[in-house]
Amino acid sequence: MSHPAENRTLYATNQTSALSKDDLHASTVPRRWRTALAKAYYYATYPERQWYHRRLAAAGRAPISVLVFHRIADDGANSWTTPTRNFVEVIRWLKTRFEMISLTDLQQRLCDGSNTSPSACITFDDGYADNCETAIPLLIAEKIPCTYFVTAEPVLTGKPFAHDLEMGHTHLAPNTLDQLRTMKSDGIDIGAHTRTHPDIGRLADPARLYEEIVTSRNDLENSLGDRVAFFAFPFGSPENLTHQAFRLAKRAGFDGVCSAYGGWNYPADDPFHIRRRIVDGPPHRAKSWAVLDPLRELCLPHFAYCPERSPSLEQSL
Ligand SMILES: [Zn+2]
Numbered sequence: 001m002s003h004p005a006e007n008r009t010l011y012a013t014n015q016t017s018a019l020s021k022d023d024l025h026a027s028t029v030p031r032r033w034r035t036a037l038a039k040a041y042y043y044a045t046y047p048e049r050q051w052y053h054r055r056l057a058a059a060g061r062a063p064i065s066v067l068v069f070h071r072i073a074d075d076g077a078n079s080w081t082t083p084t085r086n087f088v089e090v091i092r093w094l095k096t097r098f099e100m101i102s103l104t105d106l107q108q109r110l111c112d113g114s115n116t117s118p119s120a121c122i123t124f125d126d127g128y129a130d131n132c133e134t135a136i137p138l139l140i141a142e143k144i145p146c147t148y149f150v151t152a153e154p155v156l157t158g159k160p161f162a163h164d165l166e167m168g169h170t171h172l173a174p175n176t177l178d179q180l181r182t183m184k185s186d187g188i189d190i191g192a193h194t195r196t197h198p199d200i201g202r203l204a205d206p207a208r209l210y211e212e213i214v215t216s217r218n219d220l221e222n223s224l225g226d227r228v229a230f231f232a233f234p235f236g237s238p239e240n241l242t243h244q245a246f247r248l249a250k251r252a253g254f255d256g257v258c259s260a261y262g263g264w265n266y267p268a269d270d271p272f273h274i275r276r277r278i279v280d281g282p283p284h285r286a287k288s289w290a291v292l293d294p295l296r297e298l299c300l301p302h303f304a305y306c307p308e309r310s311p312s313l314e315q316s317l
Pocket residue numbers: 125126193197233234235
């Protein structure tokens with residue numbers, strides 16, 4: 001098991017990384033300037049990007065964006081907390097411009113090889129109790145599909161995330177099983193996000209990998225009394241993904257797995273690997289990633305799973 005301090009550092013590193021990429025890689029520039037630059041970039045490029053996005057839709061090639069939030073609350077506890085008013089603004093903005101679809105709908109369109117509608121999906125990672133205050137009720141009221149990925153151990157034990165405790169955030173409670181059951185009965189899809197939120201990219205032990213991806217999913221299914229169809233990698237950057245984990249998830253019966261390093265999902269893409277982007281924070285971040293950005297797409301990293309099958313890797317699983 002990785003040390004909590006490593007988790008905290010990794011978590012902070014990944015969040016910071018996501019923000020700095022969003023903010024034009026200007027890590028030496030104060031945050032307020034980076035935010036202003038990112039906002040200016042969004043407003044300057046949005047009209048042309050929207051036009052291009054709609055042109056692709058008319059040709060049946062509309063890419064689908066999948067957005068990731070973590071925690072919606074107003075205490076500004078950390079960089080993965082989005083103020084409630086920002087979330088509400090983003091959801092209302094999305095609803096008037098995009099068809100809001102589920103991950104299953106997304107996969108169907110990829111399999112069909114055609115998508116004529118600008119579309120977007122909402123997902124949450126980790127499983128914070130605060131999300132049940134406004135965010136989830138809003139999605140339910142607006143009939144917006146959502147897949148809510150939860151880390152099993154905090155939910156099953158009631159203990160806060162290790163990375164939050166390490167940073168002194170003792171009040172950030174995980175969801176309870178009752179909350180998840182209520183969400184599920186209201187149409188929210190519950191997904192798996194490992195047992196302890198490790199960096200899968202650093203897990204070399206096949207038994208530990210199985211425990212984090214499959215056993216924790218089974219525990220969640222038993223506790224909720226329903227199938228858990230999707231898996232989301234913690235952190236979600238290419239270095240946090242492995243071919244072994246992809247194959248294990250596929251073999252274990254998951255419908256799909258999610259990364260979080262950005263990118264759009266195009267018709268005829270592989271439906272098993274769903275590309276997402278973390279959009280915690282100011283509204284322009286979510287709005288900008290909802291619309292195709294060909295320039296940004298060129299700069300994105302890429303992870304292609306299932307290359308040449310390796311007998312030694314197969315045996316190790
Ligand atoms: Zn996570």
